[in-house]
Amino acid sequence: xxxxxxxxxxxxxxxxxxxxxxxxxxxxxxxxxxxxxxxxxxxxxxxxxxxxxxxxxxxxxxxxxxxxxxxxxxxxxxxxxxxxxxxxxxxxxxxxxxxxxxxxxxxxxxxxxxxxxxxxxxxxxxxxxxxxxxxxxxxxxxxxxxxxxxxxxxxxxxxxxxxxxxxxxxxxxxxxxxxxxxxxxxxxxxxxxxxxxxxxxxxxxxxxxxxxxxxxxxxxxxxxxxxxxxxxxxxxxxxxxxxxxxxxxxxxxxxxxxxxxxxxxxxxxxxxxxxxxxxxxxxxxxxxxxxxxxxxxxxx
Amino acid sequence: xxxxxxxxxxxxxxxxxxxxxxxxxxxxxxxxxxxxxxxxxxxxxxxxxxxxxxxxxxxxxxxxxxxxxxxxxxxxxxxxxxxxxxxxxxxxxxxxxxxxxxxxxxxxxxxxxxxxxxxxxxxxxxxxxxxxxxxxxxxxxxxxxxxxxxxxxxxxxxxxxxxxxxxxxxxxxxxxxxxxxxxxxxxxxxxxxxxxxxxxxxxxxxxxxxxxxxxxxxxxxxxxxxxxxxxxxxxxxxxxxxxxxxxxxxxxxxxxxxxxxxxxxxxxxxxxxxxxxxxxxxxxxxxxxxxxxxxxxxxxxxxxxxxxxxxxxxxxxxxxxxxxxxxxxxxxxxxxxxxxxxxxxxxxxxxxxxxxxxxxxxxxxxxxxxxxxxxxxxxxxxxxxxxxxxxxxxxxxxxxxxxxxxxxxxxxxxxxxxxxxxxxxxxxxxxxxxxxxxxxxxxxxxxxxxxxxxxxxxxxxxxxxxxxxxxxxxxxxxxxxxxxxxxxxxxxxxxxxxxxxxxxxxxxxxxxxxxxxxxxxxxxxxxxxxxxxxxxxxxxxxxxxxxxxxxxxxxxxxxxxxxxxxxxxxxxxxxxxxxxxxxxxxxxxxxxxxxxx
Numbered sequence: 001x002x003x004x005x006x007x008x009x010x011x012x013x014x015x016x017x018x019x020x021x022x023x024x025x026x027x028x029x030x031x032x033x034x035x036x037x038x039x040x041x042x043x044x045x046x047x048x049x050x051x052x053x054x055x056x057x058x059x060x061x062x063x064x065x066x067x068x069x070x071x072x073x074x075x076x077x078x079x080x081x082x083x084x085x086x087x088x089x090x091x092x093x094x095x096x097x098x099x100x101x102x103x104x105x106x107x108x109x110x111x112x113x114x115x116x117x118x119x120x121x122x123x124x125x126x127x128x129x130x131x132x133x134x135x136x137x138x139x140x141x142x143x144x145x146x147x148x149x150x151x152x153x154x155x156x157x158x159x160x161x162x163x164x165x166x167x168x169x170x171x172x173x174x175x176x177x178x179x180x181x182x183x184x185x186x187x188x189x190x191x192x193x194x195x196x197x198x199x200x201x202x203x204x205x206x207x208x209x210x211x212x213x214x215x216x217x218x219x220x221x222x223x224x225x226x227x228x229x230x231x232x233x234x235x236x237x238x239x240x241x242x243x244x245x246x247x248x249x250x251x252x253x254x255x256x257x258x259x260x261x262x263x264x265x266x267x268x269x270x271x272x273x274x275x276x277x278x279x280x281x282x283x284x285x286x287x288x289x290x291x292x293x294x295x296x297x298x299x300x
Numbered sequence: 301x302x303x304x305x306x307x308x309x310x311x312x313x314x315x316x317x318x319x320x321x322x323x324x325x326x327x328x329x330x331x332x333x334x335x336x337x338x339x340x341x342x343x344x345x346x347x348x349x350x351x352x353x354x355x356x357x358x359x360x361x362x363x364x365x366x367x368x369x370x371x372x373x374x375x376x377x378x379x380x381x382x383x384x385x386x387x388x389x390x391x392x393x394x395x396x397x398x399x400x401x402x403x404x405x406x407x408x409x410x411x412x413x414x415x416x417x418x419x420x421x422x423x424x425x426x427x428x429x430x431x432x433x434x435x436x437x438x439x440x441x442x443x444x445x446x447x448x449x450x451x452x453x454x455x456x457x458x459x460x461x462x463x464x465x466x467x468x469x470x471x472x473x474x475x476x477x478x479x480x481x482x483x484x485x486x487x488x489x490x491x492x493x494x495x496x497x498x499x500x501x502x503x504x505x506x507x508x509x510x511x512x513x514x515x516x517x518x519x520x521x522x523x524x525x526x527x528x529x530x531x532x533x534x535x536x537x538x539x540x541x542x543x544x545x546x547x548x549x550x551x552x553x554x555x556x557x558x559x560x561x562x563x564x565x566x567x568x569x570x571x572x573x574x575x576x577x578x579x580x581x582x583x584x585x586x587x588x589x590x591x592x593x594x595x596x597x598x599x600x601x602x603x604x605x606x607x608x609x610x611x612x613x614x615x616x617x618x619x620x621x622x623x624x625x626x627x628x629x630x631x632x633x634x635x636x637x638x639x640x641x642x643x644x645x646x647x648x649x650x651x652x653x654x655x656x657x658x659x660x661x662x663x664x665x666x667x668x669x670x671x672x673x674x675x676x677x678x679x680x681x682x683x684x685x686x687x688x689x690x691x692x693x694x695x696x697x698x699x700x701x702x703x704x705x706x707x708x709x710x711x712x713x714x715x716x717x718x719x720x721x722x723x724x725x726x727x728x729x730x731x732x733x734x735x736x737x738x739x740x741x742x743x744x745x746x747x748x749x750x751x752x753x754x755x756x757x758x759x760x761x762x763x764x765x766x767x768x769x770x771x772x773x774x775x776x777x778x779x780x781x782x783x784x785x786x787x788x789x790x791x792x793x794x795x796x797x798x799x800x801x802x803x804x805x806x807x808x809x810x811x812x813x814x815x816x817x818x819x820x821x822x823x824x825x826x827x828x829x830x831x832x833x834x835x836x837x838x839x840x841x842x843x844x845x846x847x848x849x850x851x852x853x854x855x856x857x858x859x860x861x862x863x864x865x866x867x868x869x870x871x872x873x874x875x876x877x878x879x880x881x882x883x884x885x886x887x888x889x890x891x892x893x894x895x896x897x
């Protein structure tokens with residue numbers, strides 16, 4: 001990573017990849033309207049772009065069944081900051097346009113989907129992967145590149161079926177030394193996001209008042225990586241380290257682990273479904289003791 | 301004449317050799333020696349405590365002298381007794397010897413008892429040392445021992461380990477050898493005459509013996525039968541001197557004349573044998589002959605500067621030359637070997653013999669390998685690897701078979717048994733939900749960002765709540781050892797808290813170890829401890845009151861476990877007291893278990 005470090009700007013030029021949760025099932029249940037949410041977010045993005053002329057913002061929409069890039073500030077010509085009279089910077093016009101297209105496409109896809117009994121989670125794993133791909137491309141091009149970070153603006157509950165994919169993305173981000181900040185605006189708490197921020201050294205926060213979202217965003221998540229060395233940011237008291245089992249995708253805090261490939265199961269199997277290793281007959285089966293189960297408890 | 305406990309002989313007592321002597325009886329008991337002259341008027345009556353006898357000498361049988369026994373007392377005065385015959389004298393001598401041996405035992409015993417005292421003095425010193433090094437312990441000691449809550453012994457009883465550690469640290473370290481080379485010993489010249497003086501110490505002698513086995517062997521052979529030690533060393537240094545002059549011709553000439561001197565000048569045969577032995581043990585795959593070509597000290601302008609002259613090897617008279625490298629190698633080998641014998645003797649011969657013995661032992665060790673050549677061959681075949689002759693190394697291997705990577709990387713969505721959160725309702729609402737979403741997007745596209753984006757009161761609330769979460773998260777004690785609450789206390793308070801904690805631990809340790817109370821001693825001890833503890837308890841309260849109000853909560857959190865621990869001790873004390881008083885009231889008879897108080 002030394003080569004990456006040498007390619008960074010000396011100071012605090014940021015590349016912010018924002019993962020925007022556009023899950024309709026979440027937004028139909030919240031107290032705050034999506035339009036309100038959007039205006040907070042757009043104002044925040046504008047602020048980030050204003051912080052440094054070289055700052056770059058990429059927005060990826062995280063839908064119910066798909067995700068896509070909807071905005072990239074590097075593609076928009078500079079000097080197009082004039083207000084179009086509606087109290088909104090013109091450059092976000094294209095964003096909203098794309099977002100609308102995206103929502104339509106997402107709806108189409110969700111209709112095609114066969115598994116309709118899925119949890120109403122967003123495709124976080126997909127958008128995380130896209131963000132990392134984008135960042136990887138930035139790393140490999142040009143002499144200088146901004147310091148990338150990912151911000152997840154998530155409201156939908158975790159999809160346990162995405163556990164492995166999300167964890168893999170998190171570990172990739174850790175390897176790339178890209179922090180994943182997360183702002184969870186949903187009602188439950190998100191173990192994925194907590195773990196993502198914990199592992200990658202990002203900030204995780206759950207705002208209490210959604211009408212003050214803009215304030216939270218600018219106060220906490222606008223801080224560039226350089227300044228984080230000097231700023232006291234809120235730290236979570238604990239991290240939910242629970243995992244999903246591979247067999248039923250349940251979120252569990254205790255389970256069985258394949259000693260060969262580390263797959264996680266909620267119950268004892270004769271054979272690992274992932275790597276095919278045959279497990280020895282557990283003596284503890286009869287005793288039904290849980291002493292050999294590995295505990296993955298929420299660290300609170 | 302002789303009783304069990306005493307011996308009586310007819311002797312003549314002489315105060316000096318020339319004294320004709322006073323006839324009388326010598327009575328010996330274990331404790332003393334009494335001479336009673338025959339003539340009661342004579343004033344040469346003598347009484348000597350056996351203890352005071354320092355040594356005894358006697359004339360040998362068969363010599364021309366009469367049987368005399370000469371006893372010297374500790375003041376240096378001698379008493380000579382002339383016996384009538386040798387058997388009398390020997391009887392007395394044996395008796396005195398036995399008595400003396402007994403006398404020596406007694407002082408030894410007393411020496412033992414004093415040594416325990418001395419040992420405890422040493423231990424006292426040790427304790428002081430421990431206290432000096434550990435200021436916390438010193439404070440505790442001051443607080444409890446000097447205020448008589450604990451006795452000195454009680455205090456240290458729980459810290460035996462500490463003392464032990466310190467005392468084991470004092471164990472004697474084996475002294476190595478100096479790295480100075482023997483050949484570096486330079487003679488001192490007086491400048492006027494041509495005389496040179498070598499100063500020999502036992503350490504130098506040891507080193508010479510260790511480095512030059514031939515000299516050692518020569519010493520054993522020649523001294524003292526052929527020459528005195530002084531002559532030996534003179535000769536040795538004569539040889540060394542010849543070396544240092546580098547005049548090999550003179551050396552050769554002198555060696556031809558003097559066979560003893562030649563021993564020193566010739567190459568050390570024993571050493572050469574040892575070296576050959578060592579070479580035989582070198583890894584057989586190492587080509588030592590190839591290394592010989594690396595020596596280019598014979599080339600012009602190569603060589604090592606020593607004593608101002610270059611050490612250039614000449615071929616003639618080679619056996620009377622030693623290169624600096626040989627000296628250096630031999631010296632370093634000896635230094636690395638260290639002091640192999642444990643003889644601390646001034647006697648040169650003893651040292652030489654001990655060294656020889658040590659060498660022989662190690663040589664015997666080396667030769668136990670019955671067939672060195674066979675061993676060499678075996679090692680050679682072991683080290684020389686021939687890949688095509690080796691058995692294939694097939695370790696049992698179970699390949700990781702992930703049959704379908706999608707099993708791992710993708711989800712098996714068909715398996716989802718999770719409760720589908722209102723799946724039915726969801727289905728119905730898909731269209732509705734997307735509609736709402738699109739509506740929102742449209743709304744913001746047309747209307748623009750909401751204005752005002754955020755109310756100032758909301759902003760303020762967000763700020764204050766964030767500040768609060770940040771500051772409380774920082775205050776959680778123990779979460780982060782570096783940011784512990786203790787560090788935020790003023791230093792005096794912090795020290796006080798820590799000191800209270802250590803002193804409470806000390807008190808509680810003694811308190812709980814005193815139970816069950818079986819003796820009055822323990823009873824009083826517990827009473828004292830309890831008083832001290834209640835003292836500390838009130839001090840804790842006072843400290844809690846004295847801290848600033850913003851820290852008071854945190855301090856009380858810190859103090860609470862201390863007070864809880866003390867409370868538990870108090871409670872135990874009370875219940876135990878009640879139980880005991882009830883018992884002593886109820887059971888008026890003498891039936892108390894353990895002879896309780």
